Amino acid sequence: MVDKDHIDNPDVIVVGTGNAAFCAAHAATERGARVLMLDKAPAEAAGGNTFFTAGAIRTTYGGVEELAELIDDGDTQLPHADIAPYGPDDFIADMRRVTQGHCDPELTRTMAQDIAGTIRWMREHGIRFRLQYERQSHQVQGRHRFFGNLPLATVDGGKGLVAQHRSAAERSGVVIRYSTEVDRILTGPDGRVTGVASGTTEFRAPSVVLASGGFQANSLLRAQYLGPNWDLAKVRGTPYNTGQALQAALDLGAAPAGHWSGCHAVAWDADAPQTGDFELTNRYTKQxxxxxxxxxxxxxxxLDEGADLRNYTYAKYGAEILRQPGARAWQIFDARTAPLLGKAEYEAPGVSRIQADSIAELAEQAGINPAGLEHTVKEYNAATATGTFDPSRKDGLSTTGLQPPKSNWAQPLDKPPYLAFAVTCGITFTFGGLQIDTDAHVLDTEGAAIPGLFAAGETVGGLFAHNYPGGSGLSAGAVFGRRAGASAAALALDTHTGGR
Incomplete structure (x- = not known):
């Protein structure tokens, strides 16, 4: 039964229903606030971009024993897992490296230092975790060797994460109103936020948390901010993140932050639909x-396919594919490398797979220039060197004299049958957003907090630029969603006479 008082007289309004939004709702309710969540999407399409993730979340840990405390009992593979420690300083260093130094230092430090505690807090709210052996490890001498510092994921991926969040919110009395697009932020004469509006309908509350994502599903804004041809990119996630609430905050005087001409974009199956598929979700990615x-x-x-472990390159290579003729490329494997293909991605229904017994035949079937591909493969094979191939680490097996080089995992491509997978650019989220402080207050263009306005998740700018360490989006959403909810509740309850 819907609590009418939560709709008519909430303490905190949260805009969005993704991971960041739910973390804000949990943090606010546990402090005694009445929470109303508003989502542009209908109920059957809720969950924002979170729904479409594989559920990988970057966290810090001392080793396998610490991770074992987070996962469900019954993991029989755990005794055979090799996972190197990954501390806050490692997380910060990865952020600085992949963003070319353009990550906000205070926000980055806060995320890296808080994420481990936030993961445990999420678990207390019913979020379940597992180790993702199939996506983030390779078997080496009977051991599961994890790579890329991303062993942890939520059970049942993004779908499971949204379902678990929703159950927790329902248990704590949060009310969710769907099919409600927030297009204005309401303020009083003193400039304090007093609620939001959806068309002619107003929702009043002393605190508002914006966690409704960026503008990646808005083709006009993509072309405006990201540049030529970005309006043609496929959207791998929700079609509802079109930037209205973000624009409403900017109209109010919020400061923009971050890399507005940058985004997270991946190699995405060329035959995938134009926006996210609610059944296959993340399985169109090709990593x-x-x-x-x-x-x-x-x-x-x-491009250099082996520049780094895939967790540190996949979010930038979608942009490289978009620059190619027809915004299309092909990943070419042979019988030697085919066993390394991720089954969830490369055996998904309808995947654009082509197989042939020769390079020329493969090119003909795929629509690649046969002479060009044969020359490339011949040149590539001649540039490879002998050495020990190891997919679980940067093995240094590189090409010689080739441009662009292949810096790791360079083996000859000479064992038929050959496989080609057609890929295009799939945009995940945009890097530009709102400026916040470490307690998730939205700041104005003078650097002052806008009273009553908070933000988290992909609505926030300043954390990512040029590139992105895999799994850190859910980390940022969780850490700053939790902080936004706590800050919003504190302000709202203090606003009420005598508190509550």
Missing amino acids: SYPYSIVVNAQGHRF
Whole structure:
């Protein structure tokens, strides 16, 4: 039964129903606040971009024993897992490296230092975790060797995370109103936020948390901020993150922050729908490319497939694919590398898979220039060197004299049958957003907090630029969602006469 007082007289309004939004709601309710969540999407399409993730969340830990405390009992593979420690300083260093130093130092430090405690807090609220052996480890001498510092994920991926969050919110009395697009932020004569509006309908509350994502599903804004051809990119997540609430905050005087011409974009199946698929969700991504060569329609390579572990390159290579003719590329594997393909991604229904017994035949079937691909493969094979191939680490097995190089995992491509997977650019989220402080207050253009306005998740700018360490989006959403909810509740309850 819906609590009418939560709708008519909430203490905190949370805009969105993704991971950041729910973390804000949990933090506010546990402090005694009445919470109303508003989502542009209908109930059957709720969950924001969170719904479409694989559920990987970057956290810090001292080793396997510490991670074992977070996961469900019954993990029989755990005694055979090798996971190197990953501390806050490591997280911060990864953020600085992949963003080319353009991550807000205070927000980055807060995320890295808080995430482990926030994960435990999420678990107390019913969020379940597992180790993602199939996506983040390789078997080496009978051991599961994890790579890329991203072993932890939520049970049942993004779908499971949203369902578990929703159950927790329902247990604590949170009310969710769907099909409600927030297009204005309401303020009083003194400039304090007093609620939000959806068309002619107003919702009043002394605190508002914006956690409704960026503008990646708005083709006009993509073209405006990201540049040419970005309006043609496929949207791998929710079609409802079109930037209205973000724009409403900017109209109010909120300060923009971060890399507005940058985004998270991946190699995405070329035959995927234009926006996210609610059944297959993340399975259209193609992340085994470090063990392939990636070519365009002319058959030419155009990026270093082995520049780093895939967790540190996958979010920037979608943009490289978009720059190619037809915004299309192909990942090429042979019988030697085919066993390394992630089954969830490369065996998904309808995947754009082509198989042939020769490179020329593969090119003909795929629509790649045959002469160009044959020349590329011949040149690539000649540039590879002998050495020990190890997919679980940067093995240094690189090409010689090749441009672009392949810095790791460079093996000859010479064992048929050959496989080609057509990929395009799939945009995940935009990097530009609102400026916040470490307690998630939205700041104005003078650097002062806008009273009553908070933000978290992909609505926030300043954390990511150029690139992104895998799994850190859910980390940022959880840490700053929790902080936003706590700050919003404290302000709202203090606003009421005598508190509550």
